Amino acid sequence: MRDLRVVRGRAVVLERLSLTVARGVVTGLLGPSGSGKSTLMRSIVGVQRVAGGTVDVLGEPAGAPSLRRRIGYVTQAPSIYADLTVRENLRYFARLLNASLEQVDEAIETVGLGRHAGHVVGRLSGGEQARASLATALLGSPELLVLDEPTVGLDPLLRRDLWDTFQRLAAAGKSLLVSSHVMDEAERCDRLLLLRGGRLLAWGTPAELRERTHAQALDDVFLRLIEAQ
Amino acid sequence: MSARATWATAVRVLAQLRRDPRTILLIVGVPCLLETLLKEIYSGRPAVFQHVGGPLLGLFPFVSMFVVTSVTMLRERVSGTLERLMSMPIGKLDLLTGYASAFAVMAVAQATLVSLLAFGLLDLHVAGPRWGVVTLAVGNALLGMGLGLLVSAFARSEFQAVQFMPAVVLPQFLLSGILVARHDMARWLQIVSDVLPLTYAYDALAGIVRGGPYGGRFVLDVGITAGAVLVALALAAVTLRRRTG
Numbered sequence: 001m002r003d004l005r006v007v008r009g010r011a012v013v014l015e016r017l018s019l020t021v022a023r024g025v026v027t028g029l030l031g032p033s034g035s036g037k038s039t040l041m042r043s044i045v046g047v048q049r050v051a052g053g054t055v056d057v058l059g060e061p062a063g064a065p066s067l068r069r070r071i072g073y074v075t076q077a078p079s080i081y082a083d084l085t086v087r088e089n090l091r092y093f094a095r096l097l098n099a100s101l102e103q104v105d106e107a108i109e110t111v112g113l114g115r116h117a118g119h120v121v122g123r124l125s126g127g128e129q130a131r132a133s134l135a136t137a138l139l140g141s142p143e144l145l146v147l148d149e150p151t152v153g154l155d156p157l158l159r160r161d162l163w164d165t166f167q168r169l170a171a172a173g174k175s176l177l178v179s180s181h182v183m184d185e186a187e188r189c190d191r192l193l194l195l196r197g198g199r200l201l202a203w204g205t206p207a208e209l210r211e212r213t214h215a216q217a218l219d220d221v222f223l224r225l226i227e228a229q
Numbered sequence: 230m231s232a233r234a235t236w237a238t239a240v241r242v243l244a245q246l247r248r249d250p251r252t253i254l255l256i257v258g259v260p261c262l263l264e265t266l267l268k269e270i271y272s273g274r275p276a277v278f279q280h281v282g283g284p285l286l287g288l289f290p291f292v293s294m295f296v297v298t299s300v301t302m303l304r305e306r307v308s309g310t311l312e313r314l315m316s317m318p319i320g321k322l323d324l325l326t327g328y329a330s331a332f333a334v335m336a337v338a339q340a341t342l343v344s345l346l347a348f349g350l351l352d353l354h355v356a357g358p359r360w361g362v363v364t365l366a367v368g369n370a371l372l373g374m375g376l377g378l379l380v381s382a383f384a385r386s387e388f389q390a391v392q393f394m395p396a397v398v399l400p401q402f403l404l405s406g407i408l409v410a411r412h413d414m415a416r417w418l419q420i421v422s423d424v425l426p427l428t429y430a431y432d433a434l435a436g437i438v439r440g441g442p443y444g445g446r447f448v449l450d451v452g453i454t455a456g457a458v459l460v461a462l463a464l465a466a467v468t469l470r471r472r473t474g
Contacts, residue, residue, distance in 0.1 A: 008474055045316050046316065046471070046472065047312055047315060047316050047471060047472055047473065048472060048473070048474075049472045049473060049474050063471065063472065065318070068316060068317050068318040069317075069318050071316065073313065073316050075309045075312060075313065077308065077309045078308075078309075079308060079309030079310045079312060079313040080308075080310065080313075081241070081245060081308075081310060082308070083245045083248045083249065084241070084244055084245060084248070088241070088244055092237055092238075092240075092241040093313075093317070095233060095234070095236075095237035096233075096234050096237060096314075096317055096318065096319045097317065097318065098233070120248065136313070
């Protein structure tokens, strides 16, 4: 990504952002709300209108039709049909992606929704809806998963399980870009991108960032980086 | 174009409708109620019912599908499912034809049931073929759907989407010639009605009620109605954007 610039209305959301996301690892995109995380993710998926700069994803320009099979994307809002069951939702998206019905069951199991597969999404809790949305992104074995705050409002146990899943997927060769505003989740990432006010504050592995700032807790790392600015 | 994506979308939309039996009941029940009321309020002047009953039967699906589609599509935009779809390998036309197929099924059900009531119990007579009325009703449903898809792009809330119904549908209805013959209207109203698609849809229906002639004028009416469906769908496709601000 080079010199990415996104303007919404009169506000500049992202200003000349250049960065690289490594393949085959979990990259955490951290920053306070309003820092431009979602916009950055939308630019990578190719659904954001950009004002300037270039974004290349998996060797192709972002938004290229051939990428639509290779990227799994989860927005912050659970973008699934509230009036269908979890399984009906997944079957629909699986048909569009030409994914098998076994993959539907696998994805439901991965996010721990087996018991709720036959339930109408609108009657599930917020966390369950978020997981159903995440399951949809796993269909069709995408090479890159772009997940916008997938663990918000989840039970700590479930959050841990999901992060285990993310790391398992990365170990299997997938690339993941996961946004979060919870610093303890940063610990579970291989690489970190710290975003603030539409600019990239710092990037590196958690260990590198600790070393650079002489701080232990990642919360302090973030604070020192802001102070050093 | 992918038949698989179109089929999957049609099945999905019908599954959503099935979860909402009250809407189905309203789609089918309200036209039946209105057709019955029409018969009763004109019990003293049965000729009026015979004159407007047939065209109305063909126009109900236009109104129902307009409302249902604009709200359904608005929900897709607001809930983020449209954004997800636009990041997936599905063509805009596949999505729209999927919608069209599902709503056409609903329109056939609606038009058939209302026809059974009107022709069977309410003694409605049309000089032309009854299947012609049902076929035009389905065509009008698609026209309503196309316009509904289109206006959903301009509505920010379901409240606005519903308000588009009187704004888009009622003027067309008033000017179509169903209440006052078009040649009795002021010249400027005639000109306005010339560019409104419902005018031609009504004209075709009135042709069947009269029992012909099915000459150039009738063919033109049907052709323009069908053309308007395609134009509305094409414009609706333009409002579906892969990238948004």
